[in-house]
Amino acid sequence: MFIISSLTNYLETGSQDPCYNLAFEETVLARRTQGDYLLLWQNDNTIVIGQNQNAEAEINRTFVEGHHIHVVRRTTGGGAVYHDLGNLNYSFITDAGNAERLTMERFTKPIVEALKGLGLNAEASGRNDILVEGRKVSGTAQRLMKGRILHHGTLLFDANPGMVAGALNADPAKFQSKGAKSVRSRIGNIREFLPEKMSMTDFWNYLKTALAGGGLVPDALTTEELVAVETLKRTKYDTWEWNFGRSPHYDFTDKRRFEGGTLEPQIAVEKGHISNIVFYGDFLSVCPLDELTEALKGCAFRREDAAAVLDRFPLAELFGGIQRDEILDTMFRAE
Numbered sequence: 001m002f003i004i005s006s007l008t009n010y011l012e013t014g015s016q017d018p019c020y021n022l023a024f025e026e027t028v029l030a031r032r033t034q035g036d037y038l039l040l041w042q043n044d045n046t047i048v049i050g051q052n053q054n055a056e057a058e059i060n061r062t063f064v065e066g067h068h069i070h071v072v073r074r075t076t077g078g079g080a081v082y083h084d085l086g087n088l089n090y091s092f093i094t095d096a097g098n099a100e101r102l103t104m105e106r107f108t109k110p111i112v113e114a115l116k117g118l119g120l121n122a123e124a125s126g127r128n129d130i131l132v133e134g135r136k137v138s139g140t141a142q143r144l145m146k147g148r149i150l151h152h153g154t155l156l157f158d159a160n161p162g163m164v165a166g167a168l169n170a171d172p173a174k175f176q177s178k179g180a181k182s183v184r185s186r187i188g189n190i191r192e193f194l195p196e197k198m199s200m201t202d203f204w205n206y207l208k209t210a211l212a213g214g215g216l217v218p219d220a221l222t223t224e225e226l227v228a229v230e231t232l233k234r235t236k237y238d239t240w241e242w243n244f245g246r247s248p249h250y251d252f253t254d255k256r257r258f259e260g261g262t263l264e265p266q267i268a269v270e271k272g273h274i275s276n277i278v279f280y281g282d283f284l285s286v287c288p289l290d291e292l293t294e295a296l297k298g299c300a301f302r303r304e305d306a307a308a309v310l311d312r313f314p315l316a317e318l319f320g321g322i323q324r325d326e327i328l329d330t331m332f333r334a335e
Contacts, residue, residue, distance in 0.1 A: 135188030260321025
């Protein structure tokens, strides 16, 4: 097992809100500086992106907004993942020990062994994946903080594959970015491989016992710690600045034909804000776009902020027959 001592403190967040859950996890990492901890938790309809990723390049924005999917950035590396209530997340928090010997295997091995205990042909693969019969059922990531380590991962138990595919179906041709891009793997659900039927509740109960090595100690956060969770949620994980504004520099382009002509915006984005923008196309403008493009520089790269800028200008003079919402759809790749 991952544990060092014979006892493992077990915590549940009591929430399906991804911003709350990530704030809860970070609070435990920062404040519980001794002992071994296991957390099990679920997010409802969420894309969680890695700390160094470009949020816009990872998601299918139209699908995400149409299905009311949360998008939140975590503090660990790795790629973007989709969570729903068919997915169970786990977190190990313990002393890091010798950093030179810090390996993923220390934490993936107990997950693999737990899955094998259910009769599954599970194995660790690559840098941070767990496979069952060649299909990915878990992705993992970790971070260090003052001698403590957080290792967390997903377990696809009965996730909706259509939602996974739709939510993470961004068009890579439209983005050029130095941010780490996710590599999509062929995924599978643990439930498909089980020799006997099992509910999520049964799987949850089995996993917490298997991972704790028989030394499970139910625990809870103090009132003070819960206040810290709410504060961190509100000031960090709930904010556009954290989830989108921290994206690395990237360039975005799209090209579409409308009744009023073709439109091709080329946009440079820095820290979530437009640093440069040019509109190309054969639309019939009757005056230069310089004042508009200057006004858009520094604007947050989100539809409502750009719309507020566009509304200050005579768009019929600038873009001919191309309409306001068509401009915005092209800037923000609405399908």
